[in-house]
Amino acid sequence: MVYDIIIIGAGPAGSTLARLLGKVYNILLIDKRDLRENSSSRGNIKCCGGLLAPDAQKMLSKFGLGLPKSVLVDPQLFVVRAIDLEHNLERYYQRYYLNIDRFKFDKWLVSLIPEEVESKFNCSFKTYQVEQKYISVVFSQKDREVTAKTKILVGADGASSLVRRLSCGGGDVFKSYLSIQEWVKPEQKLPYFSTIFDSDLTDYYCWTIPKEDKMIIGGAFYPRENATEKFRLLKDKLRNYGYIFNNTEDQEGSLIIRPNWLIKYPPLNDNMALIGEAGGWISPSSSEGLSYAFKSSLLLAGSLSRSFDHGVKIFRRRTKYLKKNLFFKSFKSFFIYSPAMRKIIMNSGLQSIRIYKFR
Ligand SMILES: Cc1cc2nc3c(=O)[nH]c(=O)nc-3n(C[C@H](O)[C@H](O)[C@H](O)COP(=O)(O)OP(=O)(O)OC[C@H]3O[C@@H](n4cnc5c(N)ncnc54)[C@H](O)[C@@H]3O)c2cc1C
Structure with missing residues (x-):
C-alpha cells in the first residue's frame, strides 16, 4: 500500500490539510495524541494561550467554517492590557480575540476530516527514509514499529518537529523559546489578555489570560536553561504588581518557534513539505500561530490540487x-x-x- 500523502501531526495545520485534500488523495494522518471526539484531556492538550486572533478568524471565514459554541470559554476578550514592568507603564489596546478551549478546538478541527482519510492516533512518528520512488515512514503503534510508504511526506508536527530536525541532520534552523504556562485561581476576574514586558524576564513577552474561573500565567524564555527561574520571577513580579492568585493547579510547557528576519528554511527533499509551526510559520511579534497553520496548509492544499507531481515545488x-x-x-x-x-x-x-472605572 502506497499513500499519496502521509501527514505527521493532526494539530490545526495537519487536520486542515487532511480536511481539504481528504477526498482527493489517499491520505494517512498520524498523531501521537488522541484527538478523537471522546478522548479525554489527559496528556492530549497542546500547551497554548487559546486565543483566536482576527487573522485566524478570517481564515476560518475563508474556509466557510463557523465556530461551535462549545469551543468557546468565558470571558470573550476585547482588550489587551500591556504592562511594561521595566518602565512602570501600562496601556490598554482594543483587540478582538475569541477565547477558546484549545483541546476542544483541536478535536473539532479533527472531527471535520472526511472519513476517507485514514487517521491513526496514539502513534508516534519515528523516522523516514527517502527511497527511489517513495518515502518510507516509520511510526510506533501499540509498542510495535510500522513502516508505511508515501509519495509525499508532510511534517505538521509543531514547534519541535522531528520531520524538520531529521531533515536538518539532527540540528535545527529555527530559534526556539521555552514557554511555560501555569493554571492558577485568581482572586478577582480580570477580563483582559495581559502582555507583560520586562528584560529581566525575557526579550520576548509574558502573559495572563482568563479562562472561566482560572487564569493562565505564561511566558516565553530564552535561553531555555534558566526558564524555570525566570518563570518564578514572573510570578513574584505579578504579585508585586497587584495580581492575586493562589497556588498552581497545573503546569505545562512547550517550545515555541520565533523566526527572525533572515528566515532560513530546512533543506528538504522535493517530496516533503513543512506546514504550521513545524515550518516556522508563526508570528515572531505575537507568537500567534493558528492563522499561519491555516494559511500554510491552505497554500499546500491549493498547490497539490493544482498539480500533484509539482505541488511541493509550487508550494515553496x-x-x-x-x-x-x-x-x-x-x-x-x-x-x-x-x-x-x-x-x-x-x-x-x-x-x-482609556478604561473607565467609577466607584
Ligand atoms: C504557550 C503557547 C501559547 C500559544 N498561544 C497561542 C494563541 O493564543 N494563539 C495562537 O494563534 N497561537 C498560539 N500559540 C502558537 C500555536 O499554538 C501554534 O503555532 C499552533 O498550535 C501550530 O499548529 P500546528 O498544527 O502547526 O502544530 P501543533 O498544534 O503543535 O500540532 C502538532 C501536532 O503534531 C503532533 N506530533 C508532534 N510530534 C509528533 C510525532 N513525532 N509523531 C506524531 N505526532 C506528532 C502533536 O501531537 C500535535 O498534535 C501558542 C504557543 C505556545 C507554545
Missing part, C-alpha cells in the same frame, strides 16, 4: 508571500521589543484606549 514558491509577511512582523517586533522604542510608543498613548 507560493510561501514567498508568507515569508514576506513574517519579515514585516519581524520589523514590527523590533519596535515592540526594543525597551526604548516601547517606552516611546507607550508614553505617546498611540492607539491606546
